[in-house]
Amino acid sequence: MTLSVWAPDGAPGVGEGDDLAAMLVGLVGAGGLEDGDVVVVTSKVVAKSEGRVRAGDRAEAIAEETVRVVARRGGTAIVRTRQGLTMAAAGVDASNVEPGQVVLLPVDPDASARGIRARLHQLTGRVVGVVVTDTAGRAWREGQTDIAVGAAGLLVTQSFAGQVDGYGNPLAVTAPAVADEIAGAAELVQGKLGGRPFAVVRGRADLVLPAGEEGPGAVALIRPDGTDMFGYGAREAVMHALDQDGDPGAFGAPMPAAELRELLDTWIRTWVQVQGDEILVEDVEGPRQLAVVVAAYAHGWEVASRNDSSVRLRPSGPFT
């Protein structure tokens, strides 16, 4: 079985109102697309064509695109975006755009994909799938991969529910996120610097739906908020449990000892002393001691030692 992934060179810069489908057809030629191809377009040019470019402050743009902060340490914020995506900087990007400007994600990337698909059909008569991609980090892995943030006319996962392997074992939970794998394959030929925002993936026509059927969209690849186990970073989860408004992310490093001393002193009303790099909290027992430990953890401190009536705290790693 063979897959080919082709990213044409020579795409012009994209501005608001540009017809991306026509641009792609111009690059690949009238006969360049076949039924069953999957056309991949970066969200960067989709957003530009939709006018989702802002001058000015990146932090402000990120705040506008953020529904809630998932985790934050120092300058790095992982957030849930308006589109439901969990990613750094809410998908707001300052690369491949005029200096001083930022590009936001398309408002509805599945709708963008449907629009491009319909226009490609109009221009070429071909029935293709369309994937709109963005670059995203992962919770436990270094580097980024491109993922599908929009999709049209495509099965985004391949379900094996009810099927068995060659040995008769059921494949109940196996569901390859093929739209994400297509996005990653396209990134391998598009790259970040070559000016190749389009790619054509040929060889998985089985995933492409007939004209008029759009499939579930890339939104189906989003685990709904509150159904995953990683809705908060570890420290944020503790703040959430405390039902407090505090922001552990404000302290990329552990909260300064003097500040934590004051916080505990005010709050727990007990003997709190800074001793070198550590903090000693005395006369705290049972639930009160637990409250000290939890509050300290939320602010980047951990237990160095403890007994029935006191706790010694030390700064913990910057992220845990």
Place this chain on the structure above:
Amino acid sequence: MTLSVWAPDGAPGVGEGDDLAAMLVGLVGAGGLEDGDVVVVTSKVVAKSEGRVRAGDRAEAIAEETVRVVARRGGTAIVRTRQGLTMAAAGVDASNVEPGQVVLLPVDPDASARGIRARLHQLTGRVVGVVVTDTAGRAWREGQTDIAVGAAGLLVTQSFAGQVDGYGNPLAVTAPAVADEIAGAAELVQGKLGGRPFAVVRGRADLVLPAGEEGPGAVALIRPDGTDMFGYGAREAVMHALDQDGDPGAFGAPMPAAELRELLDTWIRTWVQVQGDEILVEDVEGPRQLAVVVAAYAHGWEVASRNDSSVRLRPSGPFT
């Protein structure tokens, strides 16, 4: 720019001691590989060839491969494996293997990849990169993608540090995890049922290193434990902060009301009453009240209402 991804049909079943490189060469022919190709092999057949197949209990095998539990809800456990990978079921797989047996991950997948690379060079004289893949879920996205768990002779990320885009903007944090994208592209042609454990990816020879240079390995794609923000599921983070041995995962659903009532009654020594679906805790103030809230959260309960001296708790969603 073009990439081709080819998965040959007709691979025989793999047993302990089998020569995977010779098997691949048999399938693609003597001239089937070129310098700069990336050969992708599933960890499933690598593990089988290395005798990493166990008869019997899957749960026991998972426990053996687990370094620590990251998050657990009901029957789903996300763990850190001996290889440093964060994945469900510690990479222990019961598909594409004789019923009653399970396949573990290779002990050192980077070493496996180096072995296959060296043997391919010996057999064909070609200098290729090798990726060993496994199928993994993601924190915030549905479905799975194949990722690189082993790599040899390959740049696993492409760094753009110090480079600028066409507009002069720096690309400081951009580092595509190309080995993972290659793994995903290969999955698109290998599939789960076709008996195609090998793939050849052609078109990114720039990522393949000269003979004798192995590169950083797929281990470089693992975010070191303690440097991410998602080292624990939300509830597990709270248990961790509490410095307790309890296991919230034992309660996929919220802990039964009667059990939580008893726990709080014993621990906080106050008035705790089950009222319908809720639990009322009275005479708790300040840090003691906080301890109630945190302990309840860790066991799947959340605050329905509270005032200065009492808390009303209700079951929370099964995962949050």
